[in-house]
Amino acid sequence: MTEWFEMCPQKARAYGRPVASGFLVREGSTAMREGSPLVKRDREERDRLVRLGVLVPDADPGLYRFSRDHEFNSSSQAGGIVKDGNCSGPQSWRRSRDDKTLKVVLAGGA
Template sequence: MKRDREERDRLVRRGVLVPDSDPDLYRFSCDHLFGSSSVAGGIVKDGNCSGPQSWRRPSDGKTIKEAIG
């Protein structure tokens, strides 16, 4: 079960996520601030996600978990 499905559907209804040219994908129509790195990851990935273990800093490739120690 995808725990972030309701949030994704809410973002679609609000027009934050819009259909992409690839019918299997959505894209962000504007910047959106998430309250949790895991919810953000779940929305982007369209599946359950551990944000601290998944998101990486572009500068050094460290995950959030590694960066905050």
């Protein structure tokens, strides 16, 4: 699938798409530094991406920016990093042109 999906939690805006081995988030996408959910199962991975330079400070102090494309294990893990909180990726990533969720598109609801 080559179509891009979008996720916009709070001030962040990220673009991603399914790939054979997971979910790819596009360079230039942004992620929340401090999301609102209290439960953050992906925080350790987020901190690792900051150390590796995949996530770098954005011009907006409330955001990180992806310095390069990055592949995650799943759309939920990618969404959790973008949102800085637990996330159901299939329900959170939406196709820009018609607002259909990744879940609907993958189920054949094109």
